[in-house]
Amino acid sequence: MSSDVPDDANAPADRIKHVRIEDEMEQSYIDYAMSVIAGRALPDVRDGMKPVHRRILYAMHEMGVSSGSSHRKSSSIVGETMGDYHPHGDSAIYDTLVRMAQDFSMRYPLVDGQGNFGSMDGDPPAAMRYTEARMAPIAEVLLEDIEKDTVDFSSNYDDRLQEPEVLPAKVPNLLLNGSSGIAVGMSTNIPPHNLGELVDATIHLIENPDATVEDLMEHVSGPDFPTGGNIVGRDAIYSAYATGRGRLRVRAEYEVDREDGRIVISELPYQENKARIVERIADDVNEGKIEGIADLRDESDRNGVRIVVELKRGANVDVVENRLLDHHLESTFGVINLALVDGQPQVLSLKESLQHYVEHRREVVRRRSEHDLAEAQDRAHILEGRLKALENVEDVVELIRNSEDRDAARAGLHEAFDFSEDQAAHIVRMQLGSLTSMESAEIEEEYEEVQETIDYLQAVLDSQAKLDGVITDELREVKAEYDDDRRTSIIEDEGQVTHEDLIPEQDCVVVITEDDYIKRMPVENFDPQNRGGKGIIGADPKEGDRVSKVFRANSHDYLLCFTNRGQVYRLKTYEIPEMSRTARGKSAVNIINLDDGEEITAVVSTDDFEPEECLTMVTRDGYVKRTCAADFENILSTGIRAAKLEDGDELVDVEVTDGTKDLVIASEGGMTIRFDEDEVSEMGRSARGVNGIKLEDGDKVAAMVATDDDDERALLTVTEHGYGKRTKLTEYRAQSRYGKGLVDIKTDDRNGRVRTAKAVTGDDHLVIMSERGQIMRIRADDISQVGRNTKGVTIMELEDGDGVASVTVVPARSEE
Structure with a gap:
């Protein structure tokens, strides 16, 4: 069996190349990326258009759908564009057509749409079979002179037709209408501008090539959005124009x-x-x-x-x-002035964008002038032949009459009178009526005009200054026809006004109910009353709910809110909704992330302590602990642990101390104990604490006060039935921690149990809140100052079934 193999048997194998897969993937991805960058996503710096925009307008131009024609079905325009130039699907083409017709998307719409083309509400446009479109007049300005060999053409996708690589663009459309798009690894976001401003800046750059961005900004004050609005601050605009990137604050x-x-x-x-x-x-x-x-x-x-x-x-x-x-009402527009320059993506400054446009227009005007010059020279050549024929009219007519046919006549004219072939062909086609003396005068007049045109065009081509003059004249013509008032204003950046800056500083009363409804009210809403009054409505709890806490705070205070479960949360007072006296309040879970059954039992303003101070806490069962205030600097929105509690125990009160204070703990049974805070060691947040008071069976801690030997204040004790008294703090002698203490107030059937205890001066005001929402403001001095172990006097008259919920002190300094 022969082993001979034909020479061409290994030909397919010879065409196989061995390459590393990473190299192939890299090259293929680069090819894909450049295809997207150049063929879809980025605009050309010269006419400011992506291929799909350019192809839609050129297809409309070829279809004769101009601004002066009747509207044509959008589906027809989309079909022509897709079939001849853009084979990427009808939806992409129609979406682009729609955007070019939206006056809220384009500063100067390039398409005049008829029908539903969407809205600012995000409503989609009607299907393309229902809408109609034609070119807007300004779009024709972009296409003007395209038949005069002003731009290069290339074959379309199937080599049947030719399409322009760029439009002549009589206006700087890249900046005029802006552009946005996402390519591979890059994106562009160019804001629109005012036509008049761009024209003035372009002319200034032509006349002053060394102009800076600052110089150009004397003409272009900033982007001009179709929806108006305000751009906040000029520095951001300058940054975007100088570097090609920036972030603009746009305000309604x-x-x-x-x-x-x-x-x-x-x-x-x-x-x-x-x-x-x-x-x-x-x-x-x-x-x-x-x-x-x-x-x-x-x-x-x-x-x-x-x-x-x-x-x-x-x-x-x-x-x-x-x-x-x-x-x-304020958003950020990120400027990325990225466009294709000679087919390569490049971030451009304002000056660079206009420079590239000017170079493009110079090329367009030069090619147009060359085209017009060639046509004018051809016409002058023909007119020269006609004038020469008129000079020899009898001989010319005789020669043509005696010729056998047109070809012989043309040849005879060429030989006898030295006419060129074009001149001879034209003379042969002339009518006898054109040989009149009047016709001769018209030909001579036209010849002179054509010669002037030739001289003008030749001068334009020979002089850069004259060519630039043509460009500036045409720009001024466009401005005169299409310029309009600026829509977007530039306002100065007066600095960010914070929410807190707009909140007036005032003392507030904050009310919290057992079902965690919360609100704040200005203290001045409540006039001082005489002791023993009923007060006025301060809250309207829903049925079954009762007021549990009232406290005073400044509207700008940062508050540490301690709960019965030993958690602590942080919030600004103004974050609590301000409501009327009769309002129920707002659920606290919208402000503080409280769990079911968790209630705020103590509030401390962070303005009241220094980082080296301590927060001293007491629980319902009499445990006391001190923790450094610095441990509460970083509090999560979900809160942090302030104290570890035994089962059934609750955090009751918190005081700010500095290591030199005495602590006075008051129980619901009317007992008080005073001891040096140094008897309580400083400990971490997760500690339980130590015993502070020895309670009788059934007794619980009601409140705690921090004092010292020089404190001239009195201890105000208020019971649940609205009775109370003031007793000088000096009458409470210091003892050792964890004793039974001294009798402070009698807690019989008349008084009820102790609700709270506060340290007050005679000039302080008290805001007392009942469980049913009655609120009363009185002067502390209206309450008699008596000794320990007394019944006290009526402070607030309560209805049956009602009781004192909480008392807060408005310091005398707040009344000044």
């Missing part, structure tokens, strides 16, 4: 009507969904994140945006305005 345009209590929004940040903004504002109002809004209406129509925010009576307009700005 709105008017605050303080007299009628409303905020009317008339312009929104660029590319923001109006319906979504309204929905988010409504959600924040419902969730309590924005307070003071009574109603929200979208009254927008075809004439523009109008969103009305109605405010509640007494709402802080500045606070509502600031909340809306923080979360809804």
